[in-house]
Amino acid sequence: MEMLEVKDLSVKVEGKLILKDMNFSLKEGVSHILFGPNGSGKTTLISTLMGLPGYEVVSGKILFRGIDITNKGVDERAKLGMIVSFQNPPEITGVKLGDLLKLCLSKGETDEFSTEETKRIEAFRLTSFLNRDTNVGFSGGERKRSEILQLIFLKPKLLLLDEPDSGVDVESLRMIAIEIQNYIESSGSSALIITHKGDILEYVKAEYGCILLEGQFHCFTDPMRIYDDIKRVGYEECVACRRRKPEGWKTEQTK
Amino acid sequence: MDTKAALKKYSWLEEYRWKLVSKDKDEFTKKVAEDYSGGYFMHILPGAEISFPLQSCLMITEKNLEQRVHNIIIAEEGSKAHIITSCVQHSSVPKAAHLGISEIYVKNNAMLNFTMIHQWSEDTLVRPRSATQVDDRATFVSNYVCMRPVRDVQMYPVAYCNGEDSRVSFNSILYGQKNSQLDIGSKAVLSGKGSKAEMVSRAIAREGSKMIIRGMIEGNNSECKGHLECRGLLMDDESLMQSIPELIARKKGVEITHEAAVGKISEKEITYLMTRRLSRDQAVSLIIRGFMDVSILGLPEALNAEIKNIVNTSANAE
Numbered sequence: 001m002e003m004l005e006v007k008d009l010s011v012k013v014e015g016k017l018i019l020k021d022m023n024f025s026l027k028e029g030v031s032h033i034l035f036g037p038n039g040s041g042k043t044t045l046i047s048t049l050m051g052l053p054g055y056e057v058v059s060g061k062i063l064f065r066g067i068d069i070t071n072k073g074v075d076e077r078a079k080l081g082m083i084v085s086f087q088n089p090p091e092i093t094g095v096k097l098g099d100l101l102k103l104c105l106s107k108g109e110t111d112e113f114s115t116e117e118t119k120r121i122e123a124f125r126l127t128s129f130l131n132r133d134t135n136v137g138f139s140g141g142e143r144k145r146s147e148i149l150q151l152i153f154l155k156p157k158l159l160l161l162d163e164p165d166s167g168v169d170v171e172s173l174r175m176i177a178i179e180i181q182n183y184i185e186s187s188g189s190s191a192l193i194i195t196h197k198g199d200i201l202e203y204v205k206a207e208y209g210c211i212l213l214e215g216q217f218h219c220f221t222d223p224m225r226i227y228d229d230i231k232r233v234g235y236e237e238c239v240a241c242r243r244r245k246p247e248g249w250k251t252e253q254t255k
Numbered sequence: 256m257d258t259k260a261a262l263k264k265y266s267w268l269e270e271y272r273w274k275l276v277s278k279d280k281d282e283f284t285k286k287v288a289e290d291y292s293g294g295y296f297m298h299i300l301p302g303a304e305i306s307f308p309l310q311s312c313l314m315i316t317e318k319n320l321e322q323r324v325h326n327i328i329i330a331e332e333g334s335k336a337h338i339i340t341s342c343v344q345h346s347s348v349p350k351a352a353h354l355g356i357s358e359i360y361v362k363n364n365a366m367l368n369f370t371m372i373h374q375w376s377e378d379t380l381v382r383p384r385s386a387t388q389v390d391d392r393a394t395f396v397s398n399y400v401c402m403r404p405v406r407d408v409q410m411y412p413v414a415y416c417n418g419e420d421s422r423v424s425f426n427s428i429l430y431g432q433k434n435s436q437l438d439i440g441s442k443a444v445l446s447g448k449g450s451k452a453e454m455v456s457r458a459i460a461r462e463g464s465k466m467i468i469r470g471m472i473e474g475n476n477s478e479c480k481g482h483l484e485c486r487g488l489l490m491d492d493e494s495l496m497q498s499i500p501e502l503i504a505r506k507k508g509v510e511i512t513h514e515a516a517v518g519k520i521s522e523k524e525i526t527y528l529m530t531r532r533l534s535r536d537q538a539v540s541l542i543i544r545g546f547m548d549v550s551i552l553g554l555p556e557a558l559n560a561e562i563k564n565i566v567n568t569s570a571n572a573e
Contacts, residue, residue, distance in 0.1 A: 052526055074529040084530050090523045093486075094545025103541075104531055133545070150531060 001066055003028045003158055003190040004049070009060035011041075011048045018044045020215040021060070026158070031184055031191040031204055033223035036212035037235050042194045043087060045212065046160045049192075050084045051077050064158070081157030085147035085164055087194075091135045097146060098130030104153035117153070123175070124149045140167025148176050152183050159184070159191040165200045177203035198227040213239050258325050261296035268296065271327050275358045275386035275415070283354045283382040287323045294324035294355070297338065298331070299365070305336040326357040330365040330393075337368045337558065342381075350378045357385035361393040363418065370398040370552060372565065373405065381408040389450075391418035397441070398426045398552040402566060404433035404464075411440040411469065416450035416479075424453040426551045428566065431464030431494065440469025440499070445479035445509075452481040452511075455551050459543060461490035470513070471501040477508030487517040488546060 004026040011019040018041045026032055036042045048055040049062060051074045062070050069077050092100075099109060105117065113121065121127055124145045135143055144164055151159060164180065165173050177200045184191055184204075193204065201224055209223025211230070218239040229238045262268050278288040299305065330336060342353060361367045373381065389395045395414055414423040425441035443452035454470045472481035487496040500513040520542055528538035549563045 050530060052530075053522065073535075074526055075532060075534050078530050078532040086527070086530075090521065090527050092524050092527065092542065092545065094548045095528075095541055096545075100528075100531065103533065154531065 001028070002026065002063070003030075003065060004192075005061075005063040006049075007061045007063070009048070009062065010058045011044055012056045012058050013044055013054060017058070018215055019048065022215070022217065024217060026190050026192060028190055029184075029188045030208065031193060031206040033201065033204075033206045033209035033226075034192060034194045034212055035196070035209060035223075035226055035230060035235075036194075040212045040235075041215050042212050043162055046084060046162050046192065046194065049077075049160060050074060050082060078154075082160060083151050083154045083156035083158070084160040085144075085151045085162060087162040087166065089135050089143055089147055091133070093133050093136055095134050096131055097126065097134045100134050101130070101150060101153055104150045120152070121149065123179075125172075141169055141172045144168050144176060145172060148179060152179060155187065157187075157189050159189060159193075161191060161193045163194050163196065165195055165197050170199075173199055174203065180204055198224070198231075201227065211235060211239055256296050258291075258294040258296045258327060261327075268327065271329060271358060271360060272325070273358075275360075275388055275413075276356050276384050280384060284356060284384055286321075287325055287354050287356050287384075291323040291325050291356075294326040296326070297328045299329065299334040299336045299367070301331040302333045303331070303336070304334070321352040321354065324353075324355045326355065328357070328359045328367070328369070330359075330361045330367040332362045333364045334362075335366045337370070337555065339370045339372065339558065341372045341374065352380040353382065355383040355385075357383065357412075359385065359387040359395070361387060361389045361395045361421075363391040363393060365390070366394045366396075368396040368398070368553060370400065370554065370558075370562070372562070373399070373401040373408070374403045378406045380406055381410070383410045383412070385410070385412035387412070387414045387423070389414055389416045389418055389421040389423055389447075391447070392420045393418055394422040396424050396426070396553050398428075398554075399439065400428045400549075400552075400562060400566070401437065401439075402428075402430045404435045405437070407436040409436075409438040411442060413442045413444065414452070415444045416447050416452065418447045418450070420449040420451075421447045422451045424455070424553070425470075426454070426553070427456045427458070427468075428547050428549065428552075429456065429458040429466065429468070430547065430566075431458065431460040431466045432462045433464065434462065435464040435466075437464070438467040438469070440467075440471070442471040442473070443481060444473045444475065445481060446475040448476055448478050450476060450479045452479075454481075454483045454485075456485045456487075457547055457551070458485070458487040458496065459490060459546065460487065460494035460496045463491075463493040465495045467497045467499065469499045469501070471503065472511045472513075473503040473505070474509030474511050475505050477506035479506075479509055479511075481511035483511075483513035483515075485513075485515040485517075486546070487515075488543070489517065489519055 002025040006024050009022040181204050206223050209226045210220045211218045387395050416423055423443050431437050452472050456468050458466050458468055460466045468485050470483040483500050485498045489496050496517045498515040498517055502511045525538045547566045
């Protein structure tokens with residue numbers, strides 16, 4: 001069974017068509033890397049998959065593990081096993097990070113973290129943030145660490161990561177990327193990762209990468225190769241060159 | 256002890272009575288001056304440290320009663336105390352009025368944390384009139400928590416920071432519901448050298464309630480500082496939230512600021528929590544509980560937990 005199937009998906013944001021007739025699917029236990037210039041619709045895609053308000057599906061369907069979720073609410077999708085980590089998560093005054101993490105673990109407010117969980121929080125260098133309001137006054141890297149830790153505690157089947165590596169120092173990036181890879185490997189879950197950088201590819205094992213440009217996927221191949229080409233010739237040129245197979249992940253994976 | 260009994264026992268107490276609040280302030284103070292049923296007198300002796308809260312409780316048990324009380328608190332030099340007063344009403348008493356005068360003295364190097372929790376019924380008129388004098392290096396923290404519906408509360412406690420390096424903070428957590436009318440403010444008069452004032456309000460208005468949140472900081476000394484913060488959440492179109500901050504500077508070194516934000520719960524925050532598997536209702540309730548952040552009250556851990564409980568129970572009851 002496919003983890004996620006997207007059929008003829010078109011999406012409007014504020015009346016403007018951003019994604020056009022997209023078709024692709026994500027396999028179980030596989031990480032996928034999504035490249036694309038600013039404004040190409042990467043965040044729109046992840047937001048639409050998650051069902052965030054403001055992203056209007058004008059046509060098409062989204063199936064998660066065979067279930068049509070096109071019209072399901074954000075929380076329903078999350079409960080089914082899709083979890084997103086935001087590029088710019090909002091500040092939530094009054095909601096302590098510690099309490100939010102407990103909610104992610106389905107713990108009550110008075111429950112304690114287990115030794116294992118405490119170690120994990122320590123590894124993410126977030127222990128001193130537990131009593132602070134979520135994201136309020138957090139640096140870019142602290143926000144990313146908090147996002148990824150929440151995500152791991154939520155034990156998703158599909159991880160939607162919107163630039164987990166932006167605004168993060170080298171050391172944190174390494175830690176985040178290794179944690180993500182460990183989780184994916186041990187849980188057999190799938191991931192769709194948006195990135196601008198290649199650094200994360202050193203730690204996250206991804207066989208499939210593609211470029212999103214003008215609302216369409218292009219160039220399905222080894223993400224490292226794509227990244228090298230983008231660096232060398234840029235997105236436009238990379239897409240224009242049609243040496244690579246245009247069929248999509250689905251055919252690549254099933255061959 | 257009861258104010259009337261205390262006045263009989265301690266002749267010097269008369270000197271503290273009607274010194275900070277004027278008898279002629281308004282019709283309510285006049286009524287209490289004419290006749291009052293009692294009240295409490297608390298005397299915290301020099302250097303005493305009271306880590307357990309002093310509890311005082313005023314309860315209305317008769318219908319149509321107009322309760323008139325006069326309270327006096329004296330925190331002597333170097334003392335430290337937390338006082339919690341709850342004003343409650345017996346559930347069988349629907350209609351009443353509460354007029355309360357409180358005069359509070361915080362002497363040199365003393366710290367007084369005064370928390371007032373109001374739980375009235377939907378048809379009660381509440382008119383507290385309080386004033387506090389804060390002496391050299393003394394700290395006065397005044398907290399007000401009102402979580403249950405009430406007909407009409409109007410209060411505007413004043414703190415006179417006359418002492419050098421005297422400090423006052425006013426914090427309020429207000430939950431207006433079922434057509435409650437709350438007009439809550441506080442005023443700090445900074446006359447002492449290095450005196451400081453801080454005011455923080457968190458207010459939620461719903462179900463046709465009308466809330467006016469006032470705050471005034473008056474800087475009369477060139478080395479004083481003050482900050483006023485008001486955050487309000489409006490839950491429906493039937494309610495009203497008005498923030499009226501006032502800053503008065505009379506000396507050029509005065510440093511006083513304010514910030515106010517009134518609006519609905521951010522949709523982005525709700526959605527964010529929903530991506531963490533919370534339903535919309537759970538997300539809203541979590542944000543509201545967080546918004547009513549009792550840690551602004553500066554209470555010791557145990558008291559914090561207790562008040563958090565009261566706030567959560569009320570917020571969840573909806």
